[in-house]
Amino acid sequence: MPVPLLDLTRQHTPLEDEFKAVFERVFKSNAFVLGPDVKALEEEIASYCDCSHAVGLSSGTDALLVALMALGIGPGDEVLCPSFTFFGTAGSIARLGAVPVWVDVLPDTFNIDLADAIDKVTDKTKAIMPVHLYGQSAEMECVQAFARKFGVKIIEDVAQAIGATYGGRKVGSFGDFGALSFYPTKNLGGFGDGGMLVTNDAELAEKAVWLRNHGMNPKYYHKYIGGNFRLDSLQAALLRVKLPHLESYHTARRANAEAYTERLAGHSGVLCPRIIPKAQSVWNQYTLRILDGKRDAFREFLSDRGIGNDIYYPLGLHDQECFQGIGRGGESLTVTPMLAKEVVSIPCFPEMTVDEREEVLKAVWDFGYAK
Incomplete structure (x- = not known):
């Protein structure tokens, strides 16, 4: 599907x-x-x-x-x-x-x-x-x-x-x-x-x-x-x-995100985002970290199944050509370059059906990381 x-x-x-x-x-x-x-x-x-x-x-x-x-x-x-x-x-x-x-940024919240x-x-x-x-x-x-x-x-x-x-x-x-x-x-x-x-x-x-x-x-x-x-x-x-209608959109996004977080908790090659105390996210994106250098293979696997995905963002701004010689502090960054190689966002939009969400979850597990 x-x-x-x-x-x-x-x-x-x-x-x-x-x-x-x-x-x-x-x-x-x-x-x-x-x-x-x-x-x-x-x-x-x-x-x-x-x-x-x-x-x-x-x-x-x-x-x-x-x-x-x-x-x-x-x-x-x-x-x-x-x-x-x-x-x-x-x-x-x-x-x-x-x-x-x-x-x-922090590796588990991206902030x-x-x-x-x-x-x-x-x-x-x-x-x-x-x-x-x-x-x-x-x-x-x-x-x-x-x-x-x-x-x-x-x-x-x-x-x-x-x-x-x-x-x-x-x-x-x-x-x-x-x-x-x-x-x-x-x-x-x-x-x-x-x-x-x-x-x-x-x-x-x-x-x-x-x-x-x-x-x-x-x-x-x-x-x-x-x-x-x-x-x-x-x-x-x-x-x-x-x-x-915005709050109802948020509610539906949260239901999708909570299902992902709960159902992927035992996945050995995927890290789900962490929600900090006092915060309530509106989940514009649900972004996973795919470990062991397998992010691109994971994306190809999802795409072959017709499951939408994207990378936000494949390069830290400090590495962008247009900012060379303009900003400062990029040489000390360690988390940003790591995330740029690991992150991938999966469907979380409010109108997604439960069956579609199950299809995404099945694909993530089928990729081959299960313990």
């Missing part, structure tokens, strides 16, 4: 009539950029994320970029960030002339290793950018303590983790900013690019509003050098249809 890594058709088809209705409403309104639906989505997301303010933006990467700009991060400033993450995390830092400082971060703080360090990778919160109480000790800002990369919690509190609400992505594959995915910043700081929110529209307020008067980072009305309207 083939099992896709993700099937958005199953999620979108039950909502098709609602999508068509909001499309027609926005079409007739002629309010295509920002507008009432963006404002309404901002209010709904802010409330959902336990934050006072939200600012709709053109993508999750642009959300990170605007957060850095609003905090005054610029040339020569250093920002601590994991190397094991999506390009946008560090790319946003480098685009401003700041220096990404590569920090290792930032603060012990390594401590060793890399200098008087140029201005911020830390923890990534809630694959849907699980980083240890945010420790990140906050770190930021207080060293006097740095916190930008949470929440691209894969909207709705995840730490100590019962939503990620994105701990730092100076939380950056969300609405890319179609995310737990709350749109129909193209889109993103948002959340914050509890009114002044930072106001600055982000200006920056997303060329630093302009009022019209044609520019206080800052911003950019065109605006969110389209149609994307916001469509996301508002999906937002009320």
Whole structure:
């Protein structure tokens, strides 16, 4: 039985009539950029994320970029960030002339290793950018303590983790900013690019509003050098249809993840991700570590059975060609290169059936590692 890594058709088809209705409403309104639906989505997301303010933006990467700009991060400033993450995390830092400082991650949670971060703080360090990778919160109480000790800002990369919690509190609400992505594959995915910043700081929110529209307020008067980072009305309207269903999507993902973790506990060649105390993951990805250099063979085995899989991520950012001579700290990383050779994500999407999940589990065991 083939099992896709993700099937958005199953999620979108039950909502098709609602999508068509909001499309027609926005079409007739002629309010295509920002507008009432963006404002309404901002209010709904802010409330959902336990934050006072939200600012709709053109993508999750642009959300990170605007957060850095609003905090005054610029040339020569250093920002601590994991190397094991999506390009946008560090790319946003480098685009401003700041220096990404590569920090290792923990081997069982895939999130930032603060012990390594401590060793890399200098008087140029201005911020830390923890990534809630694959849907699980980083240890945010420790990140906050770190930021207080060293006097740095916190930008949470929440691209894969909207709705995840730490100590019962939503990620994105701990730092100076939380950056969300609405890319179609995310737990709350749109129909193209889109993103948002959340914050509890009114002044930072106001600055982000200006920056997303060329630093302009009022019209044609520019206080800052911003950019065109605006969110389209149609994307916001469509996301508002999906937002009320987000918790049910999370619940279904958790059921799949819990079944994987329980049923693969005795597998000698597979390591399942660990959930830290106080955290509740939303499982944007369920990512295994395949040991003994067999990851590529494992992927080929799954693919031959029609089971979707992918590698997030095959190379640490510190090893990417574009970052050579730009970042620092990569030479000390040990976990990141190891994970890049071992990780593979398997289907965990909310609409996956129990039979499909059983097919995935059978394939993992059939690969030949069983004790």
